[in-house]
Amino acid sequence: MALFDLLGRHWAMGILWNLCEAGPLTFRALEAKCETITPASLNKRLKELRAAELVHRVEGGYGATVLGDRLYDHLLSMADFSLEWADHLSQCD
Amino acid sequence: MALFDLLGRHWAMGILWNLCEAGPLTFRALEAKCETITPASLNKRLKELRAAELVHRVEGGYGATVLGDRLYDHLLSMADFSLEWADHLSQCD
């Protein structure tokens, strides 16, 4: 449940997603990727994700750890599911 | 991203988790399972999850839809990962 709690925080999954997808990103680049996030929130999430060893500082900004990458695999499979889900929803409306 | 947004809301994954694990539950039973949730939040999340067709009303309260169950599979595999993650964290500290 601790994992769900951490990932349930605003933009937590989005940050990990972007870091894994686009490789190491600077603070500013991440800020731009997560279009609606504010620097204060981004900084907070980064601190939490770093404390959780899912993200760490690398040359060129921030990057996912090995663990973060493994979690990303799960997010990927959830993203697959989300397409199916979107299909289903559009059929119902 | 819409899925991450929905599931990122407070207790959203926990609610789905409990519904899938414990079968149909009444509002009060769910409230008890999610120990720290308030009825106002629970009601809000339930409305969102129902709008997303992941949860629906059934005899005996609320239950997961077929789609919700499929999403639960992904949560399960994330829970597996979380054990690994917890191990890793405890080693570092």
Add this chain to the structure above:
DNA sequence: GAAATCACTATAGAAAAGATAGCGAATGAC
């Protein structure tokens, strides 16, 4: 050495969540 870019921090307002109490409807015992 002035300008741009970096990673943030500060502050103020809006939105979400938490705590607690209570409502009307249905059920069941007496």
Add this chain to the structure above:
DNA sequence: GTCATTCGCTATCTTTTCTATAGTGATTTC
């Protein structure tokens, strides 16, 4: 029939979190 219990919520108020916007000092660029 009425009293108590359980049901699914709703209302109110406080606290926490997020957003918007501006700005800081440090480093790099020209």
